[in-house]
Amino acid sequence: MHWFILKRLLIVPLLLVIFSIISFVLIQAPPGDFLTSYIAELAQGGTTIDQAQIEALRREYGLDRPVYVQYLLWVGNLLKGDLGVSLEWRRANVELIGERLVLTLALTTASLLFTWAVAIPVGIISATRQYSLVDYVFTVLNYIGLATPNFLLALVLMWIAFDRFGLTVTGLFSPEYVQAPWSWGRFLDLLRHLWLPMIVLGVAGTAQIARVVRANLLDELSKPYSEMARAKGLPEWKLVLKYPTRVAIAPVISTLGWYVPQLLSGGLVVSVVMSLPTIGPLLLRALIGQDMYLAGTIILIFCVLTIIGTLISDILLAVLDPRIRMEGS
Amino acid sequence: MAVVTTAKGDAGSAVYVAPAWKMTWWRFRRHKLAVICLWVLGLVSLIALMPEFFATQDPFATSARRAYIPPQTLRVIHDGRPHWPFVYGVEGQRDPRTLRMEWIANHDARHSLRFFVRGFEYRLFGLIATDRHLFGFADTALGVTPNVLGTDRLGRDQWSRLMYGTRISLSIGLVAVAISTVLGILLGGVSGFYGGWVDNLIQRLIELLQALPPIPIWLALSAALPRTWPVTWVYFAITVILALLGWTRLAREVRGRFLSLREEDFVVAARLVGASRGRVIFSHMVPSFTSHIIAAVTLAIPLMILNETFLSFLGLGLRPPAISWGVLLQEAQNLQSVVNAPWLLIPGLFVIVTVLALNILGDGLRDAADPYSA
Numbered sequence: 001m002h003w004f005i006l007k008r009l010l011i012v013p014l015l016l017v018i019f020s021i022i023s024f025v026l027i028q029a030p031p032g033d034f035l036t037s038y039i040a041e042l043a044q045g046g047t048t049i050d051q052a053q054i055e056a057l058r059r060e061y062g063l064d065r066p067v068y069v070q071y072l073l074w075v076g077n078l079l080k081g082d083l084g085v086s087l088e089w090r091r092a093n094v095e096l097i098g099e100r101l102v103l104t105l106a107l108t109t110a111s112l113l114f115t116w117a118v119a120i121p122v123g124i125i126s127a128t129r130q131y132s133l134v135d136y137v138f139t140v141l142n143y144i145g146l147a148t149p150n151f152l153l154a155l156v157l158m159w160i161a162f163d164r165f166g167l168t169v170t171g172l173f174s175p176e177y178v179q180a181p182w183s184w185g186r187f188l189d190l191l192r193h194l195w196l197p198m199i200v201l202g203v204a205g206t207a208q209i210a211r212v213v214r215a216n217l218l219d220e221l222s223k224p225y226s227e228m229a230r231a232k233g234l235p236e237w238k239l240v241l242k243y244p245t246r247v248a249i250a251p252v253i254s255t256l257g258w259y260v261p262q263l264l265s266g267g268l269v270v271s272v273v274m275s276l277p278t279i280g281p282l283l284l285r286a287l288i289g290q291d292m293y294l295a296g297t298i299i300l301i302f303c304v305l306t307i308i309g310t311l312i313s314d315i316l317l318a319v320l321d322p323r324i325r326m327e328g329s
Numbered sequence: 330m331a332v333v334t335t336a337k338g339d340a341g342s343a344v345y346v347a348p349a350w351k352m353t354w355w356r357f358r359r360h361k362l363a364v365i366c367l368w369v370l371g372l373v374s375l376i377a378l379m380p381e382f383f384a385t386q387d388p389f390a391t392s393a394r395r396a397y398i399p400p401q402t403l404r405v406i407h408d409g410r411p412h413w414p415f416v417y418g419v420e421g422q423r424d425p426r427t428l429r430m431e432w433i434a435n436h437d438a439r440h441s442l443r444f445f446v447r448g449f450e451y452r453l454f455g456l457i458a459t460d461r462h463l464f465g466f467a468d469t470a471l472g473v474t475p476n477v478l479g480t481d482r483l484g485r486d487q488w489s490r491l492m493y494g495t496r497i498s499l500s501i502g503l504v505a506v507a508i509s510t511v512l513g514i515l516l517g518g519v520s521g522f523y524g525g526w527v528d529n530l531i532q533r534l535i536e537l538l539q540a541l542p543p544i545p546i547w548l549a550l551s552a553a554l555p556r557t558w559p560v561t562w563v564y565f566a567i568t569v570i571l572a573l574l575g576w577t578r579l580a581r582e583v584r585g586r587f588l589s590l591r592e593e594d595f596v597v598a599a600r601l602v603g604a605s606r607g608r609v610i611f612s613h614m615v616p617s618f619t620s621h622i623i624a625a626v627t628l629a630i631p632l633m634i635l636n637e638t639f640l641s642f643l644g645l646g647l648r649p650p651a652i653s654w655g656v657l658l659q660e661a662q663n664l665q666s667v668v669n670a671p672w673l674l675i676p677g678l679f680v681i682v683t684v685l686a687l688n689i690l691g692d693g694l695r696d697a698a699d700p701y702s703a
Contacts, residue, residue: 015537015540018537019541022541022546023549026546026549026550026553027549029549029550029553030552030553030555143685143688143689144681144685146684146685146688147631147680147681147682147684147685147688148677148681149635149638149639149642149677149680151639151642151658152658152674152677152680152681155661155664155667155674155677156674156677158664158667159664159667159668159671159674162664162668163668163671168664170664258539261540261541261542261543262543264542264545265542265543265544265545266544268544268545268548269544269639269642269643272643273662273663275663283545283548284548284643284645287548287549287552287645288552288644288645295549298545299545299546299549302542302545303540303541303542305542306540306541306542307540310540
């Protein structure tokens, strides 16, 4: 067991190195650098900048050095806990990312909990009443949930809320709390705004996971141990909840590995549409403006969060399923 | 094996001589919903093949004075009496207080529905020059063609744009899946057939790619495309980007099939009688999992379509003047434009229907391809 977890942990630094290289290559890939797009932007606004100033800026940001030196400097600073400076905002990346990261995590966690809270009961009900009206309704809803891009769902819900109830449901805070420091009131305000993005983000995953639970439970329900319990006179609901459900929801844990990246990715688009102050819109802006260190750092953060998600799912699975942890030793 | 009844009724004898694909087809046909989806997708593909024929107007033609016209509904009752399908013409009036353009139906101008009308010229399949369109409207008074699904910010006809967008969105999905299928089958096949360190290497690569958060990576890759590239280059670049991260799932599927088949009696037998490696793979192993691959591929297309929509919606995928469903939805990017012109969300309906149909079809195929299911 410990050996299994240790093995997983040992891969993490290797993954981090590879991912940091991928992130760096990605942000280096666009032709030109931050300064070219900065100059273009200035030119569009009608101002120009003289050559000496450009050279000074280029030296200051280290853009004149070879690429591998830039990479090593970046990674070296990251290791020291210095996330670098945003070229566009001229502020430390930590400041820009800090609260947005917290809100991103809050949204992701809320959606995850929402998914489980809905998908597991729906899966159980569908499986125990296979081919009933309820099952068909859920199946149809599942297919629609899978087929609807979440930004579209966000737009439609926002429109309905505005058109029918006169509510503007964008952002995560009421105007008076946007700039305010954290307080109890601000937290409650966050909860009041979080529910809609949470549902929007969770719908597709809920549909997928409910299907997995349904299929697994159907397999389990016809197994001899279920028949046995039934023959001994255990009430059906007690039987279902006590034995097969425990087996059927194990894959829910194992899907965590791909579901967390999916939530993080989806959250990015939803945030742009609903103007949520999460990391997504910041990344989009940084990518378009070639603010390379900010973009690279955010991509790397996404990678790290994904690694953590996978790690947690691996460990939980090993705890739940003895077959997996035996394989390691 | 379950007995499959054929339409002809001579179930008994037909089953025993039917090749595998025929049995799959019989099983598939019993899944009514999937068959309906097949028809829906046939229609969508037809639109993708010849959008010009379905369009009523030139999708690129702008008209500043005809911006934001709401959909003009097809009516069958005029003055309380039944009437051949028609739409009312519209007239713009500026609201004196808000200065917004209001479009009011003009009951005197009726445009009757006509089929196979003459319209703008185009080349069918890029070859045959013609100006026939599936439907259009008789111009009774004003000399302007009605907009069935309304117009956008620049007064372009949404219905016609939607038809053109279908071609790009669907083909991007298909091409991206085709590329990832080739990659998936090749790498998955090599991985599953040879095993050993090759297998190990490819599996680690797949794990690595699957651990990457897809949308940020896609965004970064598409942001790297030079802004100066022509539309067709961007189109191919986006397809390659989508395929690059999309092949892993297919590769896993193929590898799994190879691994389970490698030890099957008929494969071992073929090897023992001295069949070459290529023969063992292509004439013995591949046919027995083709149907699974087709099902997996069908399920991969909707994902690609959704991803293209995401990217274009965020402004990092296809860019105007290219028309795709995502580009169309970009017009409805914020609450304000949706409140102003809710009909701009209609392309989303097309996305949902197509993706839904592909998912149901894929599930139907997968069930049909499984010889052990009832």
